[in-house]
Amino acid sequence: MVTQSPFSFLDGVFARIAQGPQPPQWLVQEAQQRLVLLINHVLMQERAATERLVPRSGRVVRVQWRQFFVALQVTPAGLFDLAAPSATPDLHFEVTEASPLGLAQSALRGERPPVRIDGAVDFASDLQWLADNLRWDIEDDMARVIGDVPAHTLASVARSAAQALRGFVRSGARGANAVAAKAVAPWSGTGPLP
Numbered sequence: 001m002v003t004q005s006p007f008s009f010l011d012g013v014f015a016r017i018a019q020g021p022q023p024p025q026w027l028v029q030e031a032q033q034r035l036v037l038l039i040n041h042v043l044m045q046e047r048a049a050t051e052r053l054v055p056r057s058g059r060v061v062r063v064q065w066r067q068f069f070v071a072l073q074v075t076p077a078g079l080f081d082l083a084a085p086s087a088t089p090d091l092h093f094e095v096t097e098a099s100p101l102g103l104a105q106s107a108l109r110g111e112r113p114p115v116r117i118d119g120a121v122d123f124a125s126d127l128q129w130l131a132d133n134l135r136w137d138i139e140d141d142m143a144r145v146i147g148d149v150p151a152h153t154l155a156s157v158a159r160s161a162a163q164a165l166r167g168f169v170r171s172g173a174r175g176a177n178a179v180a181a182k183a184v185a186p187w188s189g190t191g192p193l194p
Helices: 011-017 026-046 045-057 101-109 121-133 138-146 148-184
Strands: 062-065 069-074 080-082 091-095 115-117
Touching: 026 069, 026 080, 026 091, 045 121, 091 121, 115 121
Parallel strands: 062 091
Antiparallel strands: 062 069, 069 080, 091 115
């Protein structure tokens, strides 16, 4: 017996949302600007990252998932800025996992989503290095706002919750299979009903 995830209905919900009214262009641009600020904040924490991008100044990467995309251009400082709408991308990343639930599950398992890459191999190699080596130290940023001890406590709680959620997701597949096996197991006629 094939079992279905109890959250599979979310795929339909996300599909209906995506087909519905689109957000206004100003909201999309503002969200993209915030994303650029976050990426640059993380890049500026690691000098090697910006030094690696300086030779790629002017190059454009387009990242796309379904109908959503952002095009980023490398600045002479080794940071990113939004590319002009007419800019031709040197590199195109397309996340091929269409399901938001599938993306969330792979993120919780600590896996990267499946991606199709087209374009400049050297630029892709530099971006891969960034993805492998850069991490946002959110605890340090929180400590600047709320102090060291509360930031450490919040980060510890978040790490524990994320670890528990990953364990739940991993065991969920095994648990669903065990429930399905038990549901189809024949009753021997002795003892309590399964």
